[in-house]
Amino acid sequence: MPPPTAPPAPPAPAAVWAVRGAAVVLTAGALVLVFAGPALADTAPGVEDLDEVITNVRNWIVGLLVSVATLFLTIGGLRYLLAGGDPGEVGRAKDTLKYAAIGYGIAILAPLLVEILRGFLGLD
Numbered sequence: 001m002p003p004p005t006a007p008p009a010p011p012a013p014a015a016v017w018a019v020r021g022a023a024v025v026l027t028a029g030a031l032v033l034v035f036a037g038p039a040l041a042d043t044a045p046g047v048e049d050l051d052e053v054i055t056n057v058r059n060w061i062v063g064l065l066v067s068v069a070t071l072f073l074t075i076g077g078l079r080y081l082l083a084g085g086d087p088g089e090v091g092r093a094k095d096t097l098k099y100a101a102i103g104y105g106i107a108i109l110a111p112l113l114v115e116i117l118r119g120f121l122g123l124d
Contacts, residue, residue, distance in 0.1 A: 027074050051123050058114040062107050069103030072096055
């Protein structure tokens with residue numbers, strides 16, 4: 001009778017985090033490429049007036065905020081899925097998802113903040 005074999009050793013924690021990190025970076029990169037196109041499409045080489053500059057800056061800010069919020073949403077979702085029942089990791093995942101929601105909220109409010117800025121500058 002052959003001797004019993006030991007179960008395979010679990011992967012080292014560094015290797016697990018390396019795989020998780022690579023997945024997050026690849027997903028985030030893909031999302032930035034998807035959402036950066038509309039933000040870059042509105043920029044023009046020649047700017048005629050300050051109103052157009054403010055509009056372009058607003059479009060960039062909204063695009064960046066949505067990209068970062070989507071990155072946080074992806075990271076939070078992955079952390080939640082990979083938490084494995086660890087209460088500390090689940091809590092960190094929920095915090096990350098909360099930060100993503102805050103980012104989306106700020107992105108939604110960005111045009112309103114730009115309108116307030118235009119009011120201060122008298123560009124209405």
